[in-house]
Amino acid sequence: MEKRVRTDSKRRRRALAAASALLGGVLVLTACGGGDDDAAGNTDATKKSQADADAAAAKDASKARIAIQPKNGATNVGINSAASVTVADGTLTQVEMKTSEGAAVEGKISSDGKSWKPAGKLKRATKYVLAATAKDDAGREAHENASFTTVSEANSFIGSFTPEDGSTVGVGMPVSINFDKPIKDEKAVQAAIEVSSDSGQEVVGHWFNSQRLDFRPEDYWKGGSTVTLKMKLDGVEGAPGVYGVQERTATFTIGRNQVSTVDAKTHMMTITRDGKFYKKIPISAGSPENPTYNGQMVISEKFKETRMNGATVGFTDDDGKGEYDIKDVPHAMRLSTSGTFVHGNYWGADSVFGSANTSHGCVGLRDVKGAGDPNAPAAWFYNNSLIGDVVTVVNSPDKTIKPDNGLNGWNMSWTEWKAGSAV
Known part of the structure; x- marks a missing residue:
């Protein structure tokens, strides 16, 4: 009987200990919960304070919105029209643009105050710094800054x-x-x-x-x-x-529409104006050994007097010197990049013009030394020709000139021409 009482007593003590432990755990948990509630209250207060500050700042902020082109940090920027400043909901009051060395760039704000741009071209390979200020209707200021670098010569x-x-x-x-x-x-x-x-x-x-x-x-x-x-x-x-x-x-x-046709076989040049016959001039074209190109050639340059040295176009003697070197060729007009000209000739016999082809590939017209006679055929043709006039050579034993040898793309058909377009 005594043993059983002791056992019951032990059981009661264990139950009380378990209850005490459970109560302690609840108290601990309650204490922790109370701590979290305090922290949350403090965070909410901070957030509210920050929100109030943000609202006050937003109330005082300018509504003007400035946009700068190009974007800050941009590179390889164009030098003509890439730089600009614009504003929405406000007007620009000041724009300053300088090089990184401090040199000011002139510019002007538009009459409505909505935009700004440089007065001229920018320099290549240069870093620029731009600062802009604007005001909204309430007089509140907005500011924006940017820097960029223009394209270099190498790029x-x-x-x-x-x-x-x-x-x-x-x-x-x-x-x-x-x-x-x-x-x-x-x-x-x-x-x-x-x-x-x-x-x-x-x-x-x-x-x-x-x-x-x-x-x-x-x-x-x-x-x-x-x-x-x-x-x-x-x-x-x-x-x-x-x-x-x-x-x-x-x-x-x-x-006016002037086209001159050189017939290497008849040794004559026929000039038309606006589709009608205008004048004939006797010529001397390239010799059988050095014939003149056939084809439509455009006058690309005019020289009242120029030097012609055969060595510059491959006509050399055994010593490497030019087969000819004439320092004062009069009334010269270029027909090809490779050296074909129509020009005055004072050194040849008058009899060759209209009867023989004797040149190194050029078209020669009778002239006088010093280019002083306006009535000489070469002088007349020079004075009555424009850069861009067409000189067409026919009946020469040579090939047709290449279209890219000078400004002579007319020697391509329209189909061939259009085939070379990338657009």
């Missing part, structure tokens, strides 16, 4: 073109553009160049190689028309990492 290309802006040229004058670096993306570059005529003629470009692009219509330009060239190459990637930098518009006028 840019330009195209030199002919004819000159504002010039008057003959009906055969193509627009010929020569790029200073090879173009890989011909389509992108050609698409950024537009050549048009107020005559309504279709004008198409033709790539002779990666650095030369010419434009012409199917037939000669209409006399009296105006041709416009627009180059929008700024920022155009012509090759990987190489960008255009030109924004240029040029116009030229087409003069």
Whole structure:
């Protein structure tokens, strides 16, 4: 009986201990829960305080939104029209643009205060820093800053073109553009160049190689028309990492329609104006050993007097000297890159003009030394010819001149010409 009482007593003590432990655990848990509630209360208070501060800051902030182009940190930026500042919901009050060395860039805020741009072209390979300030309707200021670097000469290309802006040229004058670096993306570059005529003629470009692009219509330009060239190459990637930098518009006028036909067999040149006979001049073309090219050739340069040395075009003697070296060739007009000219000749016998071909490939007209006689045939032709006039040679034993030897793309059919377009 005593043993059983002791056992019950032990059981009661164990139950009490378990209950005590459970109660302690509840108290511990309650204590922890009370700590989390305090922390949450503190966080909510902080968040509310921050929200109030943000609301106050937003209330005082300017509504003006400034946008700077190009983006901050940009590289290979164009030098013509890439830089600009605009503002929405406000007006610009100050814009400062400087080089990284501190040189100021002149610019002007528009009359409505909504935009700003530099007054002229930027320099290549230069870092610029731009800072802009604007105000909203309440007079609150907004500020924006950016820096960028323009494209370097090594990473840019330009195209030199002919004819000159504002010039008057003959009906055969193509627009010929020569790029200073090879173009890989011909389509992108050609698409950024537009050549048009107020005559309504279709004008198409033709790539002779990666650095030369010419434009012409199917037939000669209409006399009296105006041709416009627009180059929008700024920022155009012509090759990987190489960008255009030109924004240029040029116009030229087409003069009267003059085409001269040289018949190497009859030794005569017949000149037409606006499709009608105008004049005949006796000539001496290339000799049988050095015949003149056949084909349509465009006058690309004019020299009242120039030096001609055979060594520069491959005519040399056994000593390597030029077979001829004439320092004062009068009234010379270039027909090909390789050295074909129509020019005055004072050293040959008068009898050869109209009767024999004696030159090294040029077309010679009678002239006098010193280019002083305006009535000499060569002087008359020089004074009545424009750069861009066409001189066509027929009945020569030589081949037809290559289209890219000078400005002579007229020796390609229209189908062949259009096949060379990248657009």
